[in-house]
């Protein structure tokens with residue numbers, strides 16, 4: 041198939057960016073979206089032009105490195121699919137595709153489609169962990185965890201930290217990301233000792249990083265490549281209220 | 287001069303060595319720990335666990351990764367699980383059995399004492415991860431669940447759906463994040479290590495390049511830990527993340543660290559076959575699928591009927607036929623070669639005949655679709671997303687792909703290389719898997735190294751050497767190393783030829799896959815030794831990298847890594863050429879039994895080949911002879 045791409049080009053942080061058009065011919069339906077961009081970049085390189093900068097690593101939908109907004113949707117048209125797992129069979133000959141970076145003030149553009157997501161790491165550093173030093177642990181089976189809780193924890197923990205939730209949210213809120221980490225740790229008995237402080241500190245960190253407030257649009261859930269449920273947000277809200285009252 | 291290397295394994299009985307050694311290692315006084323600085327390069331399982339634990343102990347830690355977050359390290363992609371000798375299933379597992387399976391699985395080319403220690407600490411890893419909140423799979427009673435993996439007859443693999451690596455890495459990442467939040471770890475992301483600073487045989491720091499603004503600088507410390515992963519991407523197509531590369535290990539080699547058994551690479555039997563020449567990487571389908579999937583090809587050559595139309599009696603379940611006691615759970619090297627053999631025989635399926643079926647029909651009719659969905663749902667979805675085929679109704683098509691590298695920098699029992707103060711952990715070292723790694727044991731090794739071994743051995747080293755980085759000689763050497771890295775970047779940008787870094791990488795990968803891949807022979811290896819230097823020459827004369835070195839320049843990053851692969855590949859081939867035996871993942875066609883199995887030569891090759899960089903001359907090979915005092919060198923049979 042033949043495609044016309046409109047790609048966001050921006051030389052460096054703070055620079056003026058713009059959409060630039062590129063035609064790509066002979067795209068196979070078996071290619072992944074990123075392989076299609078590879079083909080474009082190889083051509084640009086051969087012509088001595090600056091290739092499009094985009095991030096990726098595992099190309100298996102698990103590292104959360106890739107991410108771009110495709111025709112207005114984070115990670116593109118397929119539900120529960122990262123852009124590295126999106127295949128060209130989801131597109132048609134003659135399609136025009138607009139490709140932009142995540143847009144959020146807490147995720148400044150570094151170059152083209154690359155943004156700086158270190159704000160996520162800083163939220164985790166404020167409490168997204170269980171404080172246990174190496175060597176302190178009792179036997180793994182000493183703390184039985186009901187299967188439903190373990191499964192719930194796993195549902196939340198499957199977040200890959202890609203930032204699609206932020207990109208999808210009209211307020212650029214990081215609520216789903218934060219709620220998923222809290223939902224994971226609070227579904228397990230091990231996570232209970234630090235519950236209050238964790239919720240409080242992580243929510244504060246989220247505000248400090250410049251993410252917006254959550255006003256329940258739930259675009260995040262629809263965009264999440266791992267299908268993380270917005271119910272975790274409701275849980276976080278309840279816990280935050282309780283903590284603030286204490 | 288050729289040396290006989292010693293692994294410096296402590297004396298005493300196998301079962302007591304580690305305990306005894308821990309008691310003998312010197313300790314750093316708690317209030318002195320903050321006077322020592324440690325650089326940890328890499329934040330995968332090995333690096334994150336080491337950095338977090340050393341910081342908990344009180345050392346000054348700097349953690350470095352080229353990813354934009356520690357959580358994105360390649361470890362995140364591990365699917366199937368992690369082994370531990372817990373014997374929760376009461377099926378006869380023990381530390382000894384895990385040790386024995388790993389030594390045997392490695393085709394008797396690993397150091398006994400290291401492997402035994404690995405099995406000993408394996409249980410602690412599970413405990414630690416559970417305490418951190420890793421959501422391992424559980425049974426209805428709330429206790430931990432297990433599954434089986436290749437090369438073992440007990441069920442000792444712990445897992446978190448098909449995302450075990452992700453959950454273990456997030457556990458380690460969270461422990462690391464806690465230390466970053468407490469101000470005890472200085473975390474540097476988007477920084478690539480370009481060189482090691484070595485003065486008088488001791489490591490004093492590293493050179494790093496900022497991938498966003500291109501700035502190159504040196505950092506010094508009292509010890510340096512390389513936790514930089516494996517080099518499978520020398521083959522271009524592999525199951526590894528795209529950025530995985532050999533630069534850190536290779537640069538350490540060029541500064542004097544020995545590179546051990548570089549030719550020991552693992553080809554994983556169950557990957558999604560290549561679909562076209564635009565292919566950028568290969569996707570693994572977890573080995574755990576072999577618990578329930580049956581592998582087969584048609585009995586007749588060139589049978590192009592749809593799989594569902596081929597009757598049972600016309601199918602060859604070749605693993606079950608050849609290896610009745612392990613069947614579909616035969617170890618990786620064996621299963622991969624068997625797949626190659628049937629495909630070479632013209633019985634492969636799918637485009638180009640490069641594939642075999644992995645069929646779940648029996649399991650689905652025996653257990654029901656729901657059970658299979660629970661066990662492998664996300665893997666089935668992934669398969670469907672990539673191929674557009676539904677594995678619940680049509681068998682998967684799979685083919686072997688490069689997956690893991692057993693070779694790596696040589697380390698002693700303390701995980702220290704021959705360069706003092708330069709420690710190597712995880713996949714980057716050579717230590718535990720011999721010539722073939724068993725499934726679910728890389729995660730175990732990375733975390734064993736980082737959580738439970740290095741905190742002791744680094745302490746022992748620092749206590750006996752004391753701080754020592756702030757000398758004139760170190761400053762000079764660091765400045766020189768920075769300049770050296772700057773020159774490499776300038777040179778890459780100045781060539782201004784016609785070909786892209788990817789085109790060279792692909793071509794190198796093809797040479798390596800054809801000549802130094804699943805099967806190797808003298809002639810092929812000799813010709814690779816001619817082709818690689820030619821390609822390298824062309825690279826340095828005809829490469830094209832646009833842009834500058836002072837901005838985010840992904841082509842430049844890639845070119846710099848390919849440059850090192852182009853040198854390293856030659857070392858791998860040399861190693862493969864010299865090892866005139868077949869063992870584990872290293873299959874030399876000249877050395878096989880009548881029924882096509884690997885033929886080891888214990889008389890001449892029971893050693894680790896550790897290569898020393900020797901400038902423009904051929905590298906020198908040193909040997910560490912392996913002494914087996916507790917197991918008998920048996921012919922590895924899975925029949």
Ligand SMILES: Cc1cc2nc3c(=O)[nH]c(=O)nc-3n(C[C@H](O)[C@H](O)[C@H](O)COP(=O)(O)OP(=O)(O)OC[C@H]3O[C@@H](n4cnc5c(N)ncnc54)[C@H](O)[C@@H]3O)c2cc1C
Nearest residue numbers: 328329330331332361366367479515712713726727728729
């Ligand atoms: C698809 C797949 C599935 C797997 N499944 C399993 C499984 O089920 N069970 C199992 O036991 N094993 C599995 N493995 C193997 C296992 O995942 C790896 O061997 C292991 O995770 C390696 O961990 P590591 O910490 O040594 O290195 P990595 O996780 O590769 O981390 C390397 C780190 O080093 C950094 N780095 C490297 N070079 C530099 C440099 N020059 N400068 C700065 N930073 C650098 C990287 O940024 C990264 O942080 C699997 C592997 C693959 C590919």
Ligand code: FES
Nearest residue numbers: 097099104106124
């Ligand atoms: S590249 Fe890893 S999730 Fe897409």
